[in-house]
Amino acid sequence: MGANLFTNYGEAVAMILFGIGFGNLLLQSNLIKKIIGLNIMDTAIYLFLAEKGYVEGRVAPIVVNGVQEAEAYINPIPSGLVLTGIVVSVSVSALMLSITIRLYRRYHTLDLDEISLRLKKEGL
Amino acid sequence: MDLVQNFPAVSILLCLFAGIISSGLKEKAARYVNTVLIATVMFLNACTLGYVLHTGEAFVYVMGKFPAPWGNEIRVGVLECFMALFFCIIMLLSLLGGRKKLADEVEEGKTFLYYVLMNLLLSSLLALVYTNDLFTAYVFVEINTIAACGLIMIRQNGRTIEAAARYMIMSLLGSGMLLMGICMLYDLTGHLLMSNIKEQVAILSASGEYRIPLLVTIALMSVGLAIKSALFPFHAWLPDAYGYSTVSSAAVLSSLVSKGYIFLLIKIIYRVIGFDIFEASKIIDVLFVFGLMGMIFGSLSAIKENDVRRMIAYSSVAQIGYIYMGIGMGTQAGMAASVFHILSHAATKSLLFIAAIGLTDVSGGSRKFIDLTGAAYRNKWAGVTFTVGSLSMVGVPLFSGFISKLLFAQAAVQNNGKMLPALIVLGISTILNAIYFMKTVIRIYTPVEENKYECITFKDMKLYAVTLVCFIVLNVILGVSSQPIVDLIEQGLAMFS
Structure with a gap:
């Protein structure tokens, strides 16, 4: 168990970062800190994928010197997944930030709990 | 290859293109494009459903040139077609019913964006229903979330923006867990296509290798999708989001968006993990317990609520609990009952939201119960429709809710270990449902002495009244001729494996 953890330290780090x-994202009440949490979580998943796709001593699958064997190259699919994932996480971060701006303009605070409290008082 | 086999892929692409085109159109044109689009997609899916029923077997449509283990695929069976068709019908009716309200509540000149979002939402729902590739499913889950967030926010007031922020946070937690689950499953099996993963998972589970990682993966994906579909402890965003957004959004969110995720979960259970392996894992009991808790606590919150829209929203929490209880039973009958309840709840909840807006409009826009007194006399059509919806939710024969409760009870009897809690909670929840829905129905039919507000007749709301009639007819069809639909669901579930 311990030895496995040591050889797969990249994955272990990714899991800790994910946590x-x-x-x-779940517990902070400040919206900006929540968004930072979101980005750490997403990046941890990409780290995990990149770590899983890489094979020691091999190169990216671009044929330059005529080597055709699959054994010479790493698995390119996780890299593709990472790219797609980055696109998704960029767009949701942008959306979250725009919501944050709107809330800040209305209530002049970034604290989501305080905003809820004020909404209750308004009784809208 | 037959021409019909192209239709599912074409309908997804049509929705995406319509979304792009609508963003450059004026409001009226965008609305026209949207209506024509939904009608077209409905027609295409009806054709596909006929074709699949005729051939009697599911088919796989390869997207692009690459065959099975590498490329991307769409898989079309009976249940997928039927779901897509049903989603289109509900979306069309919800949009027609809320059209007049939309013009009042959305800022002038921004209405076309509403239709852009609707087109994107439809495309993502169709993709979730049809796709055979897990990562594609993840991407469309995110598109679904973004579109749904826009639908909440398009009516600008403090409540909706806060609700949208909470919705996004919960959804992002859910999709983070789903993505982690998908990545781990990819690492365990080396595939992204559902059918290939299932083969490998069967081998892994037979050899007993990687038992704990597999369990963690199943847990991550189930809990992620449960969070996104607002299962009981994760429903904090729901009442505000459904209660204060514009009425079509509320109807679409409660009846389609959360159901899309649940349908994806059912697909994952059958087509990725395999029903037996999922049943053997302990996760299923967790879903069962939270489903039961949702059924009770959702109803209790609904009883306490003094705002009719929020009451209907809390009722959604209870109904999502029903669906998860059915999934958690771990039998084919329970699963079929859950799928039927997806249909029945989608038809009834959108009806209730649309009818409630008619009632609040004739009460000076107030949603408090005290102001709603006698509203059914002022708007007769909405009053009758709301009564039908309430009866269906409570589970009175003739309406769809009765059939789903009957199916749940039958499924519970077949499962020895879970029979007692399921039946007891089903009974309690039905009583609680009856309390808050009948309270509302009695309230709207209580006559008032002096009429403060105007009455509305058929002439003022032709489109709205026709929509309401369509909703009632849909509900009664589901309730009266349920046997063919249940057969269809069972055939579809059998086709999954």
């Missing part, structure tokens, strides 16, 4: 990001 940190998840906790931040």
Whole structure:
């Protein structure tokens, strides 16, 4: 178990980061900190994927010197998944930030709990 | 290859293109494009459903040139076609019913954006229903979330923006877990296509290798999708989002968006993990317990609520609980009951939202119960429709809700271990449902002495009244001729494996 953890330290780090990001997104009440948590969480997943796709001593699958064997190259699919994932996480971050701006303009605070409290008082 | 086999892929692409084109159109044109689009997609899916029923077997449509283990695929069976067709019908009716309200509530000159979002939402729902590739499913889950967030926010007031922020946070937690689950499953099996993953998962589970990672993967994906579809402890965003957004959004969100995720979960259970392996894992009991809790606590919150829209929203929490209870039973009958309840709840909840807006409009726009007194006399059509919806939710024969409760009870009897809690909670929840829905119906039919507000007749709201009649007919069809639909669902579920 311990030895496995040591050889797969990249994955272990990714999991710890995922937990940190998840906790931040869930528990922080400041919206900007929540968005930072979101980005840590997403990046941890990409780290995990990149770590899984890489094979020690091999190169990216671009044929330059005529080597055709699959054994010479790493698995390119996780890299593709990472790219797609980055596009998705950029767009949701942008959306979250725009919501944050709107809330800030209305209530002059970034604290989501305080905003809820004020909404209750308004009784809209 | 037959021409019909192209239709599902074409309908997804049509929706995406319509979304792009609508963003450059004026409001009226965008609305026209949207209506024509939904009608076209409905027709295409009806053709596909006829074709699949005729051939009697599911087909796979390869997207692009690459064959099975590498390329991207669409898989079309009976249940997928039927769901897509049903989603289109509900979306069309919800949009027609809320059209007049939309013009009042959305800023002038921004209405066309509403139709852009609707087109994108439809495309993502269709893709979730049809796709055979897990990563594509993840991408469309995110598109669905973004579109739904826009639908909440398009009516600008403090409540909706806060609700949208909470909705996004919960959804992002859910999709983070789903993505992690998909990545781990890819690492365990080396595939992204559902059918290939299932083969590998069967081998892994037979050899007993990677038992714990597999369990973690199943947990991550189930819990992620449960969070996104507002299962009980994760429903905090729901009442505000459904209660204060414009009425078509509320109807579409409650009846389609959350159902899309649940349908994806059912697909994952059958086509990725395999029903037996999923049943053997303990996750299924977790879903069962939270489903039961949702059924009770959702109804209790609904009873306490003094705002009719928020009451209907809390009722959604209870109904989502029903669906997860059916999934959690771990039998084919429970699953079929859940799928039927997806249909029945979608038809009834959108009806209730659309009818409630008619009632609040004749009460000076107030949603408080005290102002709603006698509203059914002022708007007769909405009053009758709301009564039909309430009866269906409570589970009175003739309407769809009765059939789904009957199916749940039958499924519960077949499962020895879970029979007692399921039946008891089903009973309690039905009583609680009856309390808050009948309270509302009695309230709207209580006559008032002096009429403060104007009455509305058929002439003022032709389109609205026709929509309401369509909703009632849909509900009664589901309730009266349920046997062919249940057969269809069972055939579709059998086709999954």
